[in-house]
Amino acid sequence: MARKPKVVSKATSTRSRRPIGSRGRTARAPARDSLDIHHCEQFLLHEARLLDEGKFDDWLALFTLDAWYWVPSEPDQADPIETVSLIYDDRRLLETRVRRLASPRMYSQEPRSRTSRIVGNITIEESARNHCTVRSKFMMIEYRREQQRIFGGTAIHRLILAGSRIRIAWKRVNLVNCDAPLDGITIPF
Amino acid sequence: MMEDLSQYVQPGRVHRHIYTDPAIFELELERIFGVAWTYIGHESQVKKPGDYFRTFIGRRPVVLVRDDEGEIRVIHNQCAHRGSLVVANDKGNASEFQCCYHGWTYHLDGRLKAVPLQHGYPRDFDINNPKTAMVHVPRVQSYRGFVFASEARDGPGLEDFLGYMTTSLDDLVDRAPDGEVEVAGGVFKHAYDGNWKLYLENLCDAAHPLFTHRSSIDAAQQQSDEVYSDGSGEIALRQMRQNGAPYSFWESQVGIWTYPNGHSYLGDYHDDTKLVAALQEPAFRDYITAMESKKGKAETRRVLEVRRWNSNVYPSLSFMSQFQQLRVVHPIAVNRTVVHTYNFRLKGAPEKMFRNTISFANTVNGTGSLVLTDDLEIYNRIGMGLSSAGAEWIEIGRGLRTDLPDAHGGKRGHNSTSEIYIRNMLDAWLNYMTNDHDAIRPVS
Numbered sequence: 292m293a294r295k296p297k298v299v300s301k302a303t304s305t306r307s308r309r310p311i312g313s314r315g316r317t318a319r320a321p322a323r324d325s326l327d328i329h330h331c332e333q334f335l336l337h338e339a340r341l342l343d344e345g346k347f348d349d350w351l352a353l354f355t356l357d358a359w360y361w362v363p364s365e366p367d368q369a370d371p372i373e374t375v376s377l378i379y380d381d382r383r384l385l386e387t388r389v390r391r392l393a394s395p396r397m398y399s400q401e402p403r404s405r406t407s408r409i410v411g412n413i414t415i416e417e418s419a420r421n422h423c424t425v426r427s428k429f430m431m432i433e434y435r436r437e438q439q440r441i442f443g444g445t446a447i448h449r450l451i452l453a454g455s456r457i458r459i460a461w462k463r464v465n466l467v468n469c470d471a472p473l474d475g476i477t478i479p480f
Numbered sequence: 481m482m483e484d485l486s487q488y489v490q491p492g493r494v495h496r497h498i499y500t501d502p503a504i505f506e507l508e509l510e511r512i513f514g515v516a517w518t519y520i521g522h523e524s525q526v527k528k529p530g531d532y533f534r535t536f537i538g539r540r541p542v543v544l545v546r547d548d549e550g551e552i553r554v555i556h557n558q559c560a561h562r563g564s565l566v567v568a569n570d571k572g573n574a575s576e577f578q579c580c581y582h583g584w585t586y587h588l589d590g591r592l593k594a595v596p597l598q599h600g601y602p603r604d605f606d607i608n609n610p611k612t613a614m615v616h617v618p619r620v621q622s623y624r625g626f627v628f629a630s631e632a633r634d635g636p637g638l639e640d641f642l643g644y645m646t647t648s649l650d651d652l653v654d655r656a657p658d659g660e661v662e663v664a665g666g667v668f669k670h671a672y673d674g675n676w677k678l679y680l681e682n683l684c685d686a687a688h689p690l691f692t693h694r695s696s697i698d699a700a701q702q703q704s705d706e707v708y709s710d711g712s713g714e715i716a717l718r719q720m721r722q723n724g725a726p727y728s729f730w731e732s733q734v735g736i737w738t739y740p741n742g743h744s745y746l747g748d749y750h751d752d753t754k755l756v757a758a759l760q761e762p763a764f765r766d767y768i769t770a771m772e773s774k775k776g777k778a779e780t781r782r783v784l785e786v787r788r789w790n791s792n793v794y795p796s797l798s799f800m801s802q803f804q805q806l807r808v809v810h811p812i813a814v815n816r817t818v819v820h821t822y823n824f825r826l827k828g829a830p831e832k833m834f835r836n837t838i839s840f841a842n843t844v845n846g847t848g849s850l851v852l853t854d855d856l857e858i859y860n861r862i863g864m865g866l867s868s869a870g871a872e873w874i875e876i877g878r879g880l881r882t883d884l885p886d887a888h889g890g891k892r893g894h895n896s897t898s899e900i901y902i903r904n905m906l907d908a909w910l911n912y913m914t915n916d917h918d919a920i921r922p923v924s
Contacts, residue, residue: 356707356708357708359710362848368666371712372712373665374665375665375667375668375821375823376846377846377847378846379842381709381710382707382708382709383703383705383707383708384709384712384717386703386704387696387699387700387716387720390702391695391696391698391850396698398695398854398858398861399854470667471669472670473669473670474671474672474847475672475856476847476853477848
């Protein structure tokens with residue numbers, strides 16, 4: 292999993308909208324003082340539930356303020372900067388994505404999708420005192436406008452313990468059919 | 481289907497059946513994709529002998545391959561024996577092609593090399609007979625590395641077909657300090673439930689972004705720039721905000737140009753001072769330095785002042801020279817289309833330039849993009865709407881009879897929101913569909 296060079300962008304605007312995830316109106320992510328597999332599992336199930344329930348602001352609040360979210364376009368894709376990605380959002384773009392999901396003029400979500408996810412086969416790949424890398428399998432059914440489709444694949448989360456809360460430092464989603472011809476993807480995995 | 485196809489296209493309007501009638505779709509595959517110069521791929525996708533790339537002309541599977549002699553070929557991907565698909569992988573390198581059914585083996589140029597159980601075939605069976613070879617697409621030509629093929633044995637050459645649109649391909653290549661581009665960075669394949677023609681009809685549509693893309697415009701305009709970014713989201717946000725330019729911008733500054741054979745481009749849109757150079761990145765200054773050292777200051781200025789947005793080469797190619805994007809439209813069924821999108825690396829340019837190309841691709845061509853997903857929704861809704869006979873005719877009359885002549889043999893709209901480029905594509909459509917092409921159709 293190649294990390295990208297960290298370059299904090301220069302502020303070029305006087306617009307001052309607080310980051311969505313920093314408003315204190317956070318999700319009820321379980322409070323923890325360590326990261327064992329049970330805690331990780333509870334966290335992933337909680338995340339899946341927020342997404343299924345369309346609570347995207349709360350989902351965004353699960354991420355750290357410098358997080359990234361990545362859905363590669365190729366199996367075993369080495370990085371998100373030399374190859375296109377179905378989704379590659381740094382924190383700022385992820386906020387924009389989530390804000391758009393709330394827009395009544397997001398025509399690709401009119402009518403809205405309903406999703407149902409199952410998360411399983413959870414393993415901790417690597418861990419230290421206050422962070423770990425968790426691998427899981429997921430299946431997501433998406434229903435919208437008389438059509439149902441199925442997505443499946445592997446999710447890799449880098450979780451960190453921030454105080455008593457678990458936060459996502461990055462998340463990579465490897466879709467089984469990432470390189471297939473795909474109709475538009477609007478709901479995050 | 482009406483016998484007289486010219487009835488479908490009238491001044492300022494077109495009948496919905498050309499987007500919905502399966503019989504017309506089949507006829508298009510024969511009379512348009514079976515005749516026109518169709519974009520196949522780029523020479524950089526087949527650099528070495530044996531390199532191949534699998535694609536389609538219309539719905540016909542073909543292989544772009546560089547043979548042992550270094551020649552670029554486009555061959556129908558069918559075994560001469562029982563007709564099965566020979567090349568199954570999307571791309572790769574091979575020393576020969578072998579059918580998985582009875583083991584017929586072909587040279588890279590499609591000639592038959594060997595056949596198991598050869599004694600069992602009729603006495604006059606000859607592996608050197610061209611009839612036992614994989615079938616060549618009769619005409620293959622490149623323009624500055626872009627490979628096109630035509631199923632018509634005779635007809636105008638590629639450069640005649642492209643006409644003034646060669647200058648858009650020039651613009652893509654001229655932006656490379658080393659004067660060469662190469663395909664890199666993967667491919668998007670996005671799909672929709674609508675007719676193939678809708679895609680190019682949207683790509684030069686200057687009147688839709690402000691409305692269709694409202695959700696991403698609003699979300700981007702409200703986005704704080706104080707929030708952490710690794711730099712990759714910068715291009716995306718700038719482009720989404722740019723989509724929010726008022727109608728007066730599209731009506732006063734941007735232009736639409738059309739040319740024979742259905743081609744067009746949207747021009748005088750973004751300039752580099754608004755998007756790329758505004759990032760004030762060292763990489764962009766390094767790029768200009770590289771350009772000036774290779775091409776001189778005057779030529780560098782000329783190249784960077786070309787401000788074309790999408791260039792459409794009818795029937796199935798659209799590319800964007802400023803950010804090195806290229807899209808190929810694949811008709812699947814009358815109401816199903818798949819579009820493959822590619823990126824090009826500018827040889828000799830700083831690596832950061834290509835990273836911007838990738839960021840831009842994710843925004844405008846990505847299957848999970850904040851922008852493209854609303855375009856795909858439009859195609860789906862047009863597909864659903866046009867399936868109804870409630871209204872038979874579609875309006876394409878914006879800007880009708882206000883066209884202006886262009887110095888290079890084309891016509892331009894009085895401003896960029898004119899639907900002249902749709903009318904121009906439908907003129908080409910009618911020309912292909914009603915001409916008697918029997919004389920130039922390939923021998924099968």
